[in-house]
Amino acid sequence: MVRTRFAPSPTGFLHVGGLRTALYNYLYARKNNGRFILRIEDTDQRRKVPGAVENLLATLDWSGIKPDEGPQIGGDAGPYVQSERLELYRQYVSQLIDNEQAYYCFCPAERLKQLKGWQTARKIPPRYDNHCRNLSANEVKRRLESDEQHIIRMKVPTEGAIEVDDLIRGKITFPVSQIDDQVLLKSDGFPTYHLANVVDDHLMQISHVIRGEEWLPSTPKHVLLYRSFGWDLPKFAHLSLLLNPDKSKLSKRQGDVAAEDYRQKGYLPEALINFLALLGWNPGDDREIFSMDELISEFSLERVSKSGAIFGVEKLNWINGLYIRNLPPAQLLSCARPYLDESLRRHNVKNRNYWNDERLLAMLIAIKDGLSSFSEIPQKTAFFLADTLSYEAPEIQEYLISPTSIPILTTLIRLIDEESIINGDTFVTAIKNVQKEIGIKGKPLWMTVRAALTGASQGPEIHQIAAIFDRETCLARLTAALNYAKSHLG
């Protein structure tokens, strides 16, 4: 039975790198008819952020990754929050103490700090000096009885090598002499990551540990722990890191790193997932677009690449745009709703009778081809919603403050005024009739109308715009532009 897990610590928001790790774990479990477990690693009380767990769960849920076991859902191997498993770790660590594979350490933090300073000053590798490794049983007993503050350290062998067999990278050898006597239990009674993750992965019967590359160097420590306990090893797979455009580890400084940021910016979860899946994995052929179900049936660890990948927003934009364009109208409207509301709010639109769903959807359809994320909606819809347009841009004045603008607009207004109903077709016919009447054609004609209607030199087709506005709005805008032209042409 394949069992994978995603084990974030609740120190903030869900990092997109973490989301990718979660995704690969999820895909691998689903692909192999296994189970995907979510576990919260909150063993560092100081770094705990209120609300982080809830946020994590919500964002994961939004992304479409659904754990089979975890906090809130439950499961046979719970609890799934490490701070609720303290007794378990204490129990297992005392087993190691009994077997002399771990020992009490009474070194105060101050001494360790000094030691480290001394070592780095002499450019020797900072290591614990095993000061408490060989304390006599009597001394340990005495100091424990006098309630001296202590931690528990793993007794790491002094020589030999640990070979880790990684599913993505192959065999990797680590000299054991490089490994410190790791802290297993902290003075506050909480376990360190190393202890907790080994105990939990074993107890939760995790078969494949798929995690970030930053864990590769500590894997031999974990292997040592599995051995000390006499447990079978899970399989390991270490994923490359996600990077900034300058190849440094993906960080807040250079853009958005929280999955939540992308959600807020109007990226569809399906698009983010699709993009993330391709960042380090490929199907072996030319396909680029995958639904979650398709990813599940195609995924394999063999096709995961070893090198770090830059999180390039350009391609995400392309994928997201593609997903937006393929959205059925009803979904397009519901996904865009928050951003439409923002647009309406910005322009202080009160007349929701006029801007009803039908009209909003038509507007959305008019602009959606150029959209790479929903957050562009307020900017792209501004000219539809604004009460008054600005004609100050040079490329607008080129057409409006021109000898041809007054005859064009005057004639068009008259022709439209004669129509009882204005839609895309009748509006376009009216423009063509302007051409017939006054002989102005081509760009000067059409761009003047566009400028008058939108205050911009580019946008959706005139046909579409006119279909969205009603007769009165069309007339009002043309008249406003005509007045502007008149006032500037003397």
Place this chain on the structure above:
RNA sequence: GGCGCUAUCGUCUAGUGGUUAGGACAUCACGCUUUCAAUGUGGUAACCGGAGUUCAAUUCUCCGUAGCGCUACCA
């Protein structure tokens, strides 16, 4: 400093002991469109360096270089 990982177009990547080194994004040109997009066609663009193995290395080996990670009572 020590240990480890990684190295193909600007980016994500495919691939091979002999290939015109393939695709996608981005970019450029053209077509479509009386605007902009979307879309279609085409173009520019890459095997980190040096040795070795070999008839032949981008591919295998070693060395170097660079980038990254780890080196906490953080995960």
